[in-house]
Amino acid sequence: MQPITRIRSTTVVLPTRDIDTDQIIPARFLTATSREGFGVQLFHDLRFNKDGSPNPGFALNQPAAAGCAVLVAGNNFGCGSSREHAIWALLDYGIRAVVSTEIADIFRNNGLKNGLISIVVDTQTHQWLLDNPGTEVEIDIARTTLRFAGDKTVAFQLDDFARYCLVGGIDQLGFLRQRMPDIENFEQNRSWTP
Amino acid sequence: MPSTLFEKVWHDHLVTPETPDTPAILYIDLHLIHEVTTPQAFALLREQQLPVRRPDLTLATMDHSTPTLPGASFKDVAIVGASAVKQISQMQKNCADFGIALLDHDSDDRGIVHVIGPELGATQPGKTIVCGDSHTSTHGAFGALAFGIGTTEVGHVLATQCLLQRQPKTLAVDISGRLGAGVSAKDLILAIIGQIGVNGGTRHVLEYRGAAIEAMGMDARMTVCNMSIEAGARAGMIAPDDTTVNYLAGRPQAPRGRDWDSAVTRWRRLVSDDGARFDAMVSVDVARLGPMVTFGTNPGMVIGINEAIPDSRGDPSFRKALDYMQLVPGKPLTDTEVDVVFVGSCTNSRLSDLQDAAAILKGRRVADGVTMLVVPGSQQIKEQAEAIGLDKIFRAAGAQWRESGCSMCIGMNGDTVPNGKLSVSTSNRNFEGRQGAGARTILASPITAAASAVSGRVADPRPFLREA
Ligand code: SF4
Numbered sequence: 001m002q003p004i005t006r007i008r009s010t011t012v013v014l015p016t017r018d019i020d021t022d023q024i025i026p027a028r029f030l031t032a033t034s035r036e037g038f039g040v041q042l043f044h045d046l047r048f049n050k051d052g053s054p055n056p057g058f059a060l061n062q063p064a065a066a067g068c069a070v071l072v073a074g075n076n077f078g079c080g081s082s083r084e085h086a087i088w089a090l091l092d093y094g095i096r097a098v099v100s101t102e103i104a105d106i107f108r109n110n111g112l113k114n115g116l117i118s119i120v121v122d123t124q125t126h127q128w129l130l131d132n133p134g135t136e137v138e139i140d141i142a143r144t145t146l147r148f149a150g151d152k153t154v155a156f157q158l159d160d161f162a163r164y165c166l167v168g169g170i171d172q173l174g175f176l177r178q179r180m181p182d183i184e185n186f187e188q189n190r191s192w193t194p
Numbered sequence: 195m196p197s198t199l200f201e202k203v204w205h206d207h208l209v210t211p212e213t214p215d216t217p218a219i220l221y222i223d224l225h226l227i228h229e230v231t232t233p234q235a236f237a238l239l240r241e242q243q244l245p246v247r248r249p250d251l252t253l254a255t256m257d258h259s260t261p262t263l264p265g266a267s268f269k270d271v272a273i274v275g276a277s278a279v280k281q282i283s284q285m286q287k288n289c290a291d292f293g294i295a296l297l298d299h300d301s302d303d304r305g306i307v308h309v310i311g312p313e314l315g316a317t318q319p320g321k322t323i324v325c326g327d328s329h330t331s332t333h334g335a336f337g338a339l340a341f342g343i344g345t346t347e348v349g350h351v352l353a354t355q356c357l358l359q360r361q362p363k364t365l366a367v368d369i370s371g372r373l374g375a376g377v378s379a380k381d382l383i384l385a386i387i388g389q390i391g392v393n394g395g396t397r398h399v400l401e402y403r404g405a406a407i408e409a410m411g412m413d414a415r416m417t418v419c420n421m422s423i424e425a426g427a428r429a430g431m432i433a434p435d436d437t438t439v440n441y442l443a444g445r446p447q448a449p450r451g452r453d454w455d456s457a458v459t460r461w462r463r464l465v466s467d468d469g470a471r472f473d474a475m476v477s478v479d480v481a482r483l484g485p486m487v488t489f490g491t492n493p494g495m496v497i498g499i500n501e502a503i504p505d506s507r508g509d510p511s512f513r514k515a516l517d518y519m520q521l522v523p524g525k526p527l528t529d530t531e532v533d534v535v536f537v538g539s540c541t542n543s544r545l546s547d548l549q550d551a552a553a554i555l556k557g558r559r560v561a562d563g564v565t566m567l568v569v570p571g572s573q574q575i576k577e578q579a580e581a582i583g584l585d586k587i588f589r590a591a592g593a594q595w596r597e598s599g600c601s602m603c604i605g606m607n608g609d610t611v612p613n614g615k616l617s618v619s620t621s622n623r624n625f626e627g628r629q630g631a632g633a634r635t636i637l638a639s640p641i642t643a644a645a646s647a648v649s650g651r652v653a654d655p656r657p658f659l660r661e662a
Contacts, residue, residue, distance in 0.1 A: 045627050194223035
């Protein structure tokens with residue numbers, strides 16, 4: 001994985017709350033067997049009209065949204081499925097961080113394994129970001145801070161190990177495989193076997 | 195020190211404990227896999243030339259894109275077509291190449307992954323169980339620690355049989371009172387989600403306990419644990435008891451002989467000790483609970499069958515949900531016309547669920563204009579249902595009786611709710627587009643779903659029980 005230390009971008013705002021994984025990528029697109037190419041189906045049913053034309057009212061279809069790497073979403077983003085397709089779709093489209101007041105556990109965890117950062121902020125910061133789409137923000141992974149509105153900075157929670165992996169470009173499977181002697185030891189010494 | 199059920203299972207699986215710098219390494223006893231969330235994980239193993247470390251602890255089946263029409267082959271599957279066929283043949287190839295036994299399309303033991311794990315006796319108290327599927331929480335009904343993971347983690351488990359995990363928090367859900375007639379586990383879990391909210395369980399493992407849980411059979415307990423994820427929880431658990439032990443006795447993958455005796459002794463210790471500390475607690479009284487139905491686009495938007503849909507109070511997301519559902523505040527759902535009724539999914543497709551639905555349909559007809567699908571959770575359940583004549587009851591009522599699979603719960607196999615149509619479904623998610631683009635979903639129990647099929651409108655099932 002490539003190391004990630006800093007994300008600097010304007011924001012795209014999706015104020016709806018409870019955006020679930022089926023909205024991020026509808027289930028009918030899940031039969032693919034690779035990780036690539038899900039970006040075109042990101043938010044498909046919100047982004048496109050029934051005839052397949054882009055819905056001009058949808059945030060991602062605004063000209064200002066082009067190239068935005070930071071998505072500010074309404075309360076409680078990413079609930080629902082454990083499918084990583086939701087993460088791959090966001091990354092494939094170009095989103096690298098999601099900001100909300102609550103982000104679902106599995107979504108957050110899956111994101112970190114792929115280099116997509118979930119940032120939970122207080123309601124005041126959240127409201128400001130919702131009210132100011134297209135604003136420039138800067139995310140500092142090593143310091144776990146989000147800078148917005150020019151010079152305001154808020155800290156966010158990020159698991160130390162996840163941060164270490166992101167900043168160092170560490171592959172978690174490699175980390176686990178280095179612990180193989182411990183795993184074998186556990187298997188041999190447990191009091192019962194599955 | 196007194197510990198919770200969760201803590202006992204957690205500590206029993208620590209290869210290395212967590213530190214501030216590193217998560218715990220947690221050993222996994224059972225890895226369930228299906229066709230949708232594994233191809234990219236196997237691709238990674240191929241890239242890195244790694245074997246599957248414990249094929250013997252891996253249980254594989256295909257359920258999501260499986261056709262449910264009798265005699266249909268994967269090639270006939272509409273909508274998802276070619277890519278589904280490719281996904282399925284990829285799964286067959288991956289299992290063959292990596293030495294994993296696959297319960298394939300032609301297996302009598304196949305079915306929805308969360309239905310067959312318990313049915314085969316592979317799901318057992320005290321195990322750690324994972325699957326690239328959020329409804330893995332179902333298996334917690336046996337006192338297992340069971341949770342959904344992403345595809346990257348599926349790769350970790352395939353390669354190492356372990357996961358990197360931070361210890362979640364615990365939330366005790368104390369449920370007092372007994373469920374009344376016509377009120378089921380589904381109504382109970384919908385009420386709990388309505389109470390604590392769709393993120394009320396985030397970062398927590400829930401333990402359900404109390405009189406209402408103790409009185410439940412395993413099917414009902416699985417329904418409750420299944421929907422833990424809809425409250426945002428990491429997992430749901432129920433302490434094993436006689437009901438659990440009796441369910442598992444004699445199952446193909448349950449321990450035998452002396453192993454059985456020692457397993458049961460070990461399982462009996464899997465209860466939260468007196469004085470064990472939970473990070474949070476909630477209590478729910480179900481004595482006066484009635485049938486519950488959802489009216490919005492997440493499972494927390496739920497009301498009693500005779501209650502009025504609440505007002506949006508200016509909340510735009512709430513209004514958007516009602517617009518999508520084409521429903522208005524101030525009225526109950528009971529007048530709403532129904533187009534489709536689906537009885538199935540890993541929430542409610544077990545034998546007792548089908549019996550509940552059949553009890554209503556017996557001697558009655560599905561209303562004109564309503565399409566009703568009954569999809570058993572596994573081929574075994576299908577056989578058991580046919581042995582007691584449930585298929586005949588469904589068919590005589592005008593419902594369709596299908597082969598097992600996820601079917602209309604997620605609409606990946608061609609079984610979808612048509613655009614704009616209203617479905618009363620026993621599945622677990624009423625998200626926009628979940629059952630098909632533009633599908634409007636009302637979640638309910640099997641008995642409420644069956645009563646609605648007969649009425650042609652969303653219906654309270656209790657009057658039907660009195661008539662029967
Ligand atoms: S029945 Fe529905 S919720 Fe259950 S595993 Fe299948 S798609 Fe997922």
